[in-house]
Amino acid sequence: MTRHQQRVNEVFRFFDNRDTELGFRKLLDCAMDTQKMSIYQKAIELTDWREKNPTNIDTLIEKAKSLLDEIASIQVEELSSDNSVLEAKNIKKSYGSNRFSLGPVSVQIRKGQVYGLVGENGNGKTTLLRILAKELSYNDGSLSFNFKDKTTNDFDLRTKLIYIPQRTEKWYGSLKDNLKFVLSNYGINPEENETRTLMMIARLGLWNYKHLKWSELSSGYKMRFELARTLLRQPEILLLDEPLANLDVLAQQVILEDLKAICNSVNNPIALILSSQQLYEVEKISDKVIFLKNGQYKDNHQTSTEEFGDQLIIEIDSSASREELLSLFGALDLHQLKYNGGIYIANFGIETKFSQVLSVLGNVDIEVVYVRNISKSTRRFFVN
Numbered sequence: 001m002t003r004h005q006q007r008v009n010e011v012f013r014f015f016d017n018r019d020t021e022l023g024f025r026k027l028l029d030c031a032m033d034t035q036k037m038s039i040y041q042k043a044i045e046l047t048d049w050r051e052k053n054p055t056n057i058d059t060l061i062e063k064a065k066s067l068l069d070e071i072a073s074i075q076v077e078e079l080s081s082d083n084s085v086l087e088a089k090n091i092k093k094s095y096g097s098n099r100f101s102l103g104p105v106s107v108q109i110r111k112g113q114v115y116g117l118v119g120e121n122g123n124g125k126t127t128l129l130r131i132l133a134k135e136l137s138y139n140d141g142s143l144s145f146n147f148k149d150k151t152t153n154d155f156d157l158r159t160k161l162i163y164i165p166q167r168t169e170k171w172y173g174s175l176k177d178n179l180k181f182v183l184s185n186y187g188i189n190p191e192e193n194e195t196r197t198l199m200m201i202a203r204l205g206l207w208n209y210k211h212l213k214w215s216e217l218s219s220g221y222k223m224r225f226e227l228a229r230t231l232l233r234q235p236e237i238l239l240l241d242e243p244l245a246n247l248d249v250l251a252q253q254v255i256l257e258d259l260k261a262i263c264n265s266v267n268n269p270i271a272l273i274l275s276s277q278q279l280y281e282v283e284k285i286s287d288k289v290i291f292l293k294n295g296q297y298k299d300n301h302q303t304s305t306e307e308f309g310d311q312l313i314i315e316i317d318s319s320a321s322r323e324e325l326l327s328l329f330g331a332l333d334l335h336q337l338k339y340n341g342g343i344y345i346a347n348f349g350i351e352t353k354f355s356q357v358l359s360v361l362g363n364v365d366i367e368v369v370y371v372r373n374i375s376k377s378t379r380r381f382f383v384n
């Protein structure tokens with residue numbers, strides 16, 4: 001079975017389980033992979049129908065499955081993503097006027113992979129992203145790309161390697177017209193331009209916003225517009241600086257899930273590196289997390305053994321006093337209990353199991369807001 005067929009089957013299961021929200025977004029991903037304008041048009045019509053008939057779920061499922069049948073029968077060209085598309089080796093950078101220095105940083109990423117770049121403010125995330133985007137020079141190391149076709153000029157490079165900064169520029173006119181303008185620069189004929197633009201608008205959840213102006217969009221939808229504009233150009237590497245800033249938690253989860261799915265396209269996979277302060281959300285979708293502290297790079301996996309061994313590290317939000325917790329954990333192999341910004345961080349020996357900690361906490365009458373096992377999360381770098 002091809003990867004395309006596997007993806008289509010997965011979407012069928014979403015509709016079988018009446019999960020039409022995520023299912024519909026995944027259906028649009030599969031439709032986009034076909035690169036067939038006739039399929040795009042049907043997906044666009046279905047999006048419009050769905051917006052006009054939000055409560056008619058049974059008919060939606062029927063219509064979606066019929067389109068899926070058609071999508072399944074189409075041969076989709078699968079692009080191999082075995083080799084890394086970007087390789088940075090021992091990159092170093094320092095700003096003359098500032099004591100800050102970055103690196104050495106080495107990164108290797110393949111298409112279809114998502115890397116999360118995390119770290120506190122001022123630790124070099126933007127600097128690294130801009131270096132990888134070839135927007136900023138570096139002092140030492142090397143940076144190489146392995147694109148599908150050779151890049152011939154700067155415009156070509158800027159199509160394949162796209163960096164979206166934290167603050168984007170204001171635009172004029174309607175959202176849809178701005179998106180159509182992108183494709184007109186690539187000499188796409190008007191009919192195909194309309195179809196590709198509407199398809200992207202549908203996929204990025206912008207259907208009801210397509211006639212709005214910049215000033216009428218919330219920051220979340222401005223970010224979605226930027227992504228639509230970028231994805232229309234079919235980049236191979238996408239570097240996003242803080243795409244989650246100003247989004248509420250739910251919107252963050254939805255956009256991350258969308259990004260992951262879009263980057264995993266069978267036909268046009270993208271290597272994505274995104275910086276964020278939203279540690280847990282980013283960790284959930286990332287293939288790898290890069291942590292920067294004072295410009296120094298930490299590989300989550302490697303550093304775990306060097307700094308923490310196989311300790312069990314637990315974060316607890318509780319109004320219990322330190323003494324109460326110390327006495328509770330007395331029977332377990334507790335190495336350290338720190339109070340950190342309103343929450344406790346407890347380090348236990350490798351013999352202690354998370355289930356034992358949960359059991360101890362569950363057997364007493366103290367208030368616990370949450371307990372989280374951060375032994376493998378980059379969160380432990382932040383709190384130590």
Ligand SMILES: Nc1ncnc2c1ncn2[C@@H]1O[C@H](COP(=O)(O)OP(=O)(O)OP(=O)(O)O)[C@@H](O)[C@H]1O
Nearest residue numbers: 095097098100119120121122123124125126127128
């Ligand atoms: N053009 C510049 N000239 C001198 N110093 C700079 C320049 N740009 C950034 N810096 C310094 O480099 C350091 C890293 O900045 P950078 O913007 O890369 O961090 P960041 O992790 O992206 O921060 P934030 O999360 O706040 O955006 C900071 O100390 C910053 O002041």
